[in-house]
Amino acid sequence: MELGTLVTLISISVTFLFMLGVPVFLVIAYWVVGTSLALGQPMVNIGTALSDVFTDGFALLAMPLFILTGDLINRAGIARRLSDFAYACLGWLRGGLAMAAIGASGLFAAISGSNSATTATIGSMLHPEMVKGGYDPRFSAATAAAGGTVGIIIPPSIIFIVYGFIMNLSINDLFIAGIVPGALMVFAMIVTAFIVSTLNKWGVLIRLDPIRVLKTALGGWLGFFAIGLVLWGIYTGKFSPTEAAGVTVGFCVIVGFVCLPIYRRMNIDEEKEINTRSWSEMIVVRGFGPRELPSITMRSAQITGILAPLIAISVVMQQNLSSLGAKALLEEFLISMGGYYPVLFTAMAIVFVAGMVLESLPVTIILAPILAPIAASVGVDPIQFAVVFLVGASIGFITPPYGLNLYVASGVTGVPYFRLLRYSTLYLISLLIVWVAVALIPELSKTLLPGGIVYETLSGLFLGGDG
Template structure:
């Protein structure tokens, strides 16, 4: 009888999700409904919701979100984009490649996929269309570039994953560095060949002095990146302390150095960052309860037994990654992580996959989901930002999708790509 009720509840909340009900409410209704069925007391649910957020490491979450908004308002993101273009303007597709490079630099400060797409897209898409690029390809480029937002450290989702799976967030950050760079390079190669084939862009001679000048203008961005990476890598800061230092630095830089950030803008910036945090934090809290409920239902044991029928290291690993990818086509990265990581990570560990390596693989799959239809959040962000129909961007983004899939497979086959930075 319990099984029938749980199935009906699951079907019901799935229907609500299809109708567009926010994912937080969908998961909450499922958790409460199933808890009542299996006699998991609501008092325990309340305590677990509180304890789910009572974790010092999660303070980095709102701080990195705020950092992303500050570097945009302070003009630091624009200076990083200008520097990237000054280095690549002599290549076919140089402006597109610069957009992808700027996404990587922005990601190294902000830690958010959709924020990376929105910020760099808002700066670079108009420049690309004026520079003789097809507008659909330009929109696809900034959408694809945004995928590195949760891979190149710092990463908001790495913070959530580390919290949920009890892994060192600093180690996760460093493990994502090389794979994130590889993702950017792979997409830049795609951009180069497509631009060369179609004659996109206008070639400009490389001027060393101009590149140096643009680099000097972007020094604030490089320093912000350095604060994060050096602080965490050297052990001088915890990820939370690094987030606080970077937020404070970007605030002072915008007000005192670039002077593009006005005190009158701060309430709006803080409110926007607070709204994003307010959407993420309750979802994290309810995910802790969901883990408990799934554990009581034996979900991990069932899936472990099912995947165990495949036999062998790579069949099970790639089955796990396929599940992540398929879930990413319909779920945003946070609920995907919340639902699947506690189930799949122990399965991967049972066959000998390093937990840090699997975390990187899991989140690369999550990142690819940002440009994978029918969901593909970055595609929707690019569509709303440019006015180009969603399906047209989907078609244009496919070459980038294939490049990211190839990079994902490479990292899966060569664990040292994610573990190398932890060997020092």
């Protein structure tokens, strides 16, 4: 049997397995093993590649640590306090609670680095409150799903770590490049929530109270400190991403063991009244003890155990794709499109379609090594393309039929998957506008990097223009 026919049969077989619900890792692994046998490659190559990834991938150590950080801050109740602050700031506007959910998603993403974790946390906390406030349950669930899309864009980002590792780019630079696009995504969704809520007259307005804003800001200082710690360490170069992840985990453990239990004892009378107070006044602080840490760590390890082997097996997949000529074929197709913008927008279309059926991780590990070099060959800056690529991958979290965030939001809210699509489409449109803007305006990705407007302005102010 010819090689092309054999590979086609293998690909059809694993596609069928994927449609049956077989985990993506196993689907890719079956394809890798099958194509390796078809190419006549020894199986030892797979073991060697896996070993090299896990022994040489120091940057990948940041991934499990940031996953653990997200679990720790959620268990400690910090996410609730950040949500309370967002509502105090935005609750006076029509749709304030919906906008607060999106704002809280951005703040939570700045610590956790995960889309699905952001959706699950914010959705489980705020969906019941939005329904009580008169919001359509479908809109509430769609808001949680859409807000979670910034989880892999606002640093720290697990997928940026993976992209930087695969493409040999500075993860620090990728983190910094994602700040402005991530903020624009949050802003665009907040505007969408405001417009939809205003047209439907949803939400209960609260008075804008500077004292309440200040109180909730002070109440959420632990979360803001964690966000600032990560961004300061990465932006100033004090920490590598892996070191920043380790420092943040240590901070969260100290907070959970010491600070929050002390705060709870100091405010025990306030917590006893929690059932008689409105949500906008809640401050729930739990903390956790040494006995709970193993179970929290185990949950994070389970997620890491899913992601890490997928990254490792993708290395072999890329090698096999190159041997089969798939990379050269796609390169020829993209280059035939013409210059800078045709190549860039064709690559974006490929990412968008792939995101409709795959999660961001397989999209990244399969397509980034193919598309990024082609984009670079027509003059697209590698850092900018990384941001464009990953913003597109994040949008895939709310694009059917896959739309992982839609499934997560459906699971935590109880709203059927297909009933979310009416309102998630509105958020999708706003995110597509931001995506195109990021592609057309490279400065949005590079404004905080050396040479960018903000970086040079700050250098002039604090370093006298000497860099």
